[in-house]
């Protein structure tokens with residue numbers, strides 16, 4: 206199948222030529238086969254006149270727990286320990302596979318409709334999450350969150366589930382849905398468990414996700430217990446070597462931690478909205494970037510966000526650190542767009558993703574610029590970062606397949622997905 210987009214403004218995310226006006230883009234099967242300003246020759250199964258629209262690579266949300274969509278608005282405006290122990294953990298205790306499946310389908314719809322083409326997740330009930338994710342057509346790095354002491358590791362139910370996930374995506378994921386592995390956090394695991402999980406990651410060449418230094422208490426308690434920061438501890442346990450680590454939050458990491466992460470080619474999932482809403486703090490992202498650590502962007506679970514709109518997350522990132530550092534030049538719109546797209550692909554280990562360029566996977570979105578809040582358009586990238594919203598997305602394509610177009614979902618029964626979630630008690 207050959208799809209031609211014509212009259213389209215393209216944010217290519219190619220540093221040498223980041224923007225094209227009146228361009229043509231051809232998608233052949235899963236990949237982009239042409240990008241340019243002259244009309245390509247050939248037969249096309251579909252021609253899309255994208256006048257008034259902007260094409261860009263889809264968002265990569267690198268830290269999610271997608272079934273937590275079920276807990277949207279369940280508990281707001283309370284301290285993290287109250288939120289977690291009195292609201293979220295009790296609600297999670299009542300989860301079933303059926304409920305998780307319902308929450309997952311709704312989350313997938315929300316993400317696809319607001320321009321996310323790939324995400325990295327860690328949760329439980331991954332049989333259900335994997336099945337719905339594969340069916341939806343989106344890209345994802347899914348993982349089963351591992352907690353516990355690690356004794357009899359091979360027979361832990363969570364480890365059995367993790368192995369099933371790995372087998373399932375190998376058979377059904379088509380390279381689009383793949384498996385990562387996840388240590389929940391330092392404070393919910395013993396050393397043996399972390400070491401065994403990392404060994405499994407290395408053996409199977411999986412990316413290791415870990416919640417790291419999310420709160421000041423977590424960070425300080427780790428230093429008290431081990432005499433090391435969480436990052437120092439993970440490095441000393443051998444967790445970071447050869448596991449392509451993706452560490453979420455990192456609000457309290459030190460400059461030494463950053464150097465350690467850089468030495469292991471580690472990646473950071475920055476989740477500013479969740480960190481602010483739960484009053485956890487703000488990650489020192491400009492310093493991470495100055496030191497060359499790859500920073501990516503995540504929404505975290507909807508229970509602490511309360512949506513998965515990456516436009517919101519990107520704008521928050523773009524303005525937050527200006528305020529913190531009292532310096533308007535500390536980030537800019539192009540950097541914000543890059544951390545929300547291409548940097549995420551890098552952390553997910555996905556090659557040929559994150560640009561509108563020949564040979565790249567057609568993971569792209571169209572944003573309607575004929576909206577009051579997007580006029581005038583002095584600078585397309587500025588409007589995308591500082592003015593656009595998830596609801597401006599009119600098409601989402603993943604691996605060359607249209608998943609969403611003009612309010613219509615091609616792979617998800619949205620009425621049923623919303624009905625099923627509303628019916629959960």
Ligand SMILES: [Zn+2]
Pocket residue numbers: 268269270416453505506
């Ligand atoms: Zn999280």
